[in-house]
């Protein structure tokens with residue numbers, strides 16, 4: 001997290017505080033124009049014509065979570081004068097609330113910097129100045145759920161700074177990110193950061209980098225983004241080791257669409273990398289996906305805020321504002337070209353793979369329209385979520401959403417609540433299963449409720465998605481970790497020592513087993529020392545059953561889940577026990593049952609009793625009584641009535657914890 005997140009947050013805050021100005025009025029609106037006038041001045045200041053591809057370097061900072069990417073990015077921005085010194089430390093107050101609270105980066109951010117440097121004297125002996133380089137830096141998220149952001153960012157780069165914490169050494173996301181960069185043929189500049197820490201052991205980390213990735217210890221840079229030690233060597237290394245972009249200046253324009261978001265004043269803002277040719281303000285451009293033509297109203301760089309330059313040239317990374325009305329028109333990975341000159345599309349990206357699905361319903365059924373609006377706006381800035389409408393007998397109208405992982409799902413919920421004030425109930429996350437029936441038909445199931453409990457056709461086979469999981473731990477925790485992973489049906493594929501104290505393990509595991517609480521458990525049994533990463537693998541055949549939850553004999557579709565047969569009894573019992581604790585006593589007795597088909601496998605009963613919120617309120621303080629009743633009314637908004645049973649929102653949350 002760092003200044004780059006702050007810059008995008010400021011832009012978004014400004015957007016939400018301002019009254020809506022229709023798109024068509026934006027170009028002539030006084031506020032828009034004064035912004036443009038100011039930007040025109042800046043436009044004069046930066047002439048991108050001075051930066052042919054050989055003076056451009058595009059690089060990402062990649063690392064395991066918390067190894068210091070964003071802090072290092074802040075320091076590089078300060079060093080190049082892109083931001084003022086001192087911005088780096090207190091930036092927390094200005095970041096996205098969700099990122100600040102969790103201390104993680106969620107979205108990759110790009111910034112352009114300028115730096116004077118001479119490579120081996122660069123023939124500047126006859127009094128000429130060192131050439132100035134244009135550097136595009138991309139700060140990426142570290143968490144596994146957002147590795148899609150990392151792989152997209154790498155498409156605009158020719159090299160990476162692979163940052164490793166000097167005390168923690170190589171961790172699971174270091175391995176994953178190294179291979180992402182390596183497979184994309186990028187130049188890797190290894191950086192050992194946090195050398196100021198008392199437990200730092202750079203020599204050990206150098207040895208790990210050599211043994212795991214064959215990186216030469218003499219190429220490793222040592223830094224402390226905190227004290228500033230060693231930072232001066234980073235940019236020269238970027239310029240000298242990372243090659244310039246290789247596109248052709250004389251070919252027709254081809255730009256890769258890296259990301260897009262919606263701004264109420266400017267409309268859709270696309271982040272692009274110019275692969276070939278040049279783009280100018282006023283040009284007519286089209287996208288390969290839609291073929292629609294747009295005029296370029298504004299083009300520039302992120303410095304780190306949007307700075308118009310009127311032009312973007314081969315190898316440069318920047319932003320484009322055209323007449324696009326929705327981010328749906330700006331498909332990430334698409335190729336943009338000059339409308340009149342047809343081009344061969346760029347390879348683009350693999351589409352984001354949704355690993356986890358969950359239902360999202362308004363806590364108060366009458367808020368469906370508001371939730372729908374909030375989701376639509378949020379997905380404009382997070383295109384990696386898939387959304388389809390669905391209906392639940394228990395919860396009414398809602399949405400089935402696909403996420404990149406559980407953290408991504410949590411972040412999406414939190415942003416819906418914090419940025420749009422939407423109160424939602426989410427159903428137990430599930431993974432996409434495949435069921436095959438005796439008539440040969442196959443059904444992909446993203447919502448367990450859609451699977452008939454007593455199907456007409458016999459199920460002859462079920463498949464579940466698996467992942468290749470990487471776990472790195474100190475050797476003393478090997479025993480407990482092996483026990484945990486085998487309880488979660490993992491098959492060991494690899495087990496090796498990184499050095500004398502740490503072990504690298506690779507498993508094939510069912511995705512379902514890691515989405516629910518696996519990482520927390522892994523952290524807790526290893527006193528927080530384990531690091532974990534996964535990539536998706538194939539489907540495997542598995543013995544799966546649908547587990548229904550019934551309240552007073554009525555199945556609650558939103559609580560249905562699919563589990564492995566051997567775990568069904570334990571999961572059924574735990575679900576029923578959790579629900580018993582979470583549902584308040586009501587005026588009548590409530591039976592809670594878990595069932596497979598028509599067979600009940602677990603049951604609990606909540607005895608009848610009215611919860612009297614005024615019970616502890618002695619005497620006649622009317623205002624206090626009123627407050628309690630109001631609070632109860634507010635609480636009821638977050639209740640769902642299934643049949644005659646009121647289910648609090650927390651009951652749905654409790655179900656998320658049963659694996």
Ligand SMILES: Nc1nc2c(ncn2[C@@H]2O[C@H](COP(=O)(O)OP(=O)(O)OP(=O)(O)O)[C@@H](O)[C@H]2O)c(=O)[nH]1
Nearest residue numbers: 001065066067068069070071104105142194225226
């Ligand atoms: N001692 C020390 N702490 C550092 C250094 N660099 C970063 N930190 C601290 O490490 C923590 C994580 O730093 P970030 O820059 O947010 O790490 P990150 O890799 O960007 O984290 P994610 O984006 O969530 O993956 C913060 O508390 C930083 O202040 C360093 O060189 N020395």
